Amino acid sequence: MDKPGIKRRDFMKMGLLTAAASALGSGVMKPVGLWAATPKIKGPIKVGYQAVLSGTLAGYGEFHKMGALMAMEEINAAGGIAGNKLEIEIRDSTLAAPTALQNVRYFVDSWEADLLAGVDSSGQALAVAPAVGQLDRILMVTHAATEKLTEDEVFKKGIKQVFRICTPTYQDGNAAAFIAKDLPAMSWATINPKYEYGFTTWKMFQDTLGKLKPGVKFVADSWAPFGTTDFRPHINTIMDAKPEGLYSVVWAGELITMMKQAQQAGLFDKVKHILLPVGAAMDVLEGLGPEMPDNIWISGRYFFLYPDSPQNKEWVANFRKRWNHYPAYVSETAYSTMYAFKKAIEAAGSKETGQLIKAMEGMELDSPAGKRVFRKEDHQAMYEVPWGLTASNPNYPFKIMGKQIVIPAKECFNRPPFEGEGTHPPFKS
Incomplete structure (x- = not known):
């Protein structure tokens, strides 16, 4: 497969775009003064995202990036999250647990991320769960599938900062x-x-x-x-x-x-x-x-090709127009994660972790994959x-x-x- 040529510096550059980004599928430009309004929530909204970007599995990382970036472009073109720009930084996880932990600490301590997302491997997910609990940042897992993450780390150990948007094992x-x-x-x-x-x-x-x-x-x-x-x-x-x-x-x-x-x-x-x-x-x-x-x-x-819904069809068409690829499943989970964060922040009126947890528990999200419901007990998204x-x-x-x-x-x-x-x-x- 010809891998999309999104380099990290390009992704970062696009991650800092303002309202000049065009709304995908509509061609509508937002007014330059959109960000002039003072939002209730101090922005920008910063999401630290990690995925595998090297080795034989790097194709997954490229598809993660496409989904996350597309959501960011759409959200910023439509006014952001509660009037704030969405910014994303993405780092290579190398599929190694120590790297995943380093990334989490960098995102929170150095880059001052409000939210975390990504993670491909089950071993990494289990390694970072205690860390995000200690750092008190929500992590939305978009790929790692072990049931132990939600059954043990969230439900039994009470690490409420962890959510999963993708199907598990x-x-x-x-x-x-x-x-x-x-x-x-x-x-x-x-x-x-x-x-x-x-x-x-x-x-x-x-x-x-x-x-x-x-x-x-x-x-x-x-x-x-x-x-x-x-x-x-x-x-x-x-x-x-x-x-x-x-x-x-x-x-x-x-x-x-x-x-x-x-x-x-x-x-x-x-x-x-x-x-x-x-x-x-x-x-x-x-x-x-x-x-x-x-x-x-x-x-x-x-x-x-599933579900056969107008929302999914429109998204697939927009994705193909933007990237000249059909979306992978990690593209959809990365994309929908950004909209889940947007919905939760705007519902809570805050980006404070405790308030977001309350907003996300039991939250319903309409997405290209269909309706998702985040179970309150274990923070696992239910969908088909x-x-x-x-x-x-x-x-x-x-x-x-x-x-x-x-x-x-x-x-x-x-x-x-x-x-x-x-x-x-x-x-x-």
Whole structure:
């Protein structure tokens, strides 16, 4: 995939734009004197954002930036947040927990950020959660998916500064199991990342599918360390086990590599049912193009063809006009995060953390992905994302979701109090 050429200095420069930015989709220019009015809230509103911008997974970071920047341009062109400019600084997280912690401290202590956002990896999210509690800044997680973030750090430990706008491992593990239960496969294996995200999703998938489909077997697991470029040993392990289904949350550039090597090894001729919970990422679909096999089950945190709503269609069209790309799911979560912050600040009449927490708990947000509701108990956004089978379409130069199935969030998300009867799928009626 040709990566968009947004350099950090350009992003920063655009992050300091004032009302001269044009309103996307309308071409309307705001008057130069817009910022002259004295807002009740002392501005600007500063958001410190971190995402992976280096290595084989850097494509995700570029898509984060596009979503965040597009929201900033729109918001500033329409008058800002409570009359204040929105400013964003973005830093490379390198997918390392120490880097994520350094970024958080830099944003708050040096740059004086009002709010924090981003974070790609589950390990990073768990590492920074206590820090944002101590620093007393809201962190909106836009990609990291571990359920431990909201179940343990927010609900059990009471770190109320953490919110998550994207779907968690419930979509990757539980919802995947709901898909798998209706497939004929009775034996499953995995090639998964050798870190928190990989471990927790595979366990969740096994636990939930075991309840839904008694007699199912899990015959092999192969763990790929971060940065794997040769997946052939892992592919051979799976083929030797002869499963009927393969589950994998390998993602970004590594998933592209794995799929190409699996195709060369003939894995798709022998394993007929493939579930890729993050296979609907645009960097993967664009990167594989026609090499992505048909009839692979894929999902993500958002897919640009769902929901079939005027708001989503308009946003996708504006995004394509602005960036010459279809939006990735991290583009949508980054974009919607800025509007969530705007809504919360304007509702609270303050950017003080305690007031924002009150405003965001239970808050509803209309977004390109549909209506989101932030659960009061654990600050997890509830919304639906489809699963679908890859298929060719003459309107797109890459495979899309053909047949789509939506597992409602209330059916597949774990729910508070997270221990005891009825907290984990399959829920009893």
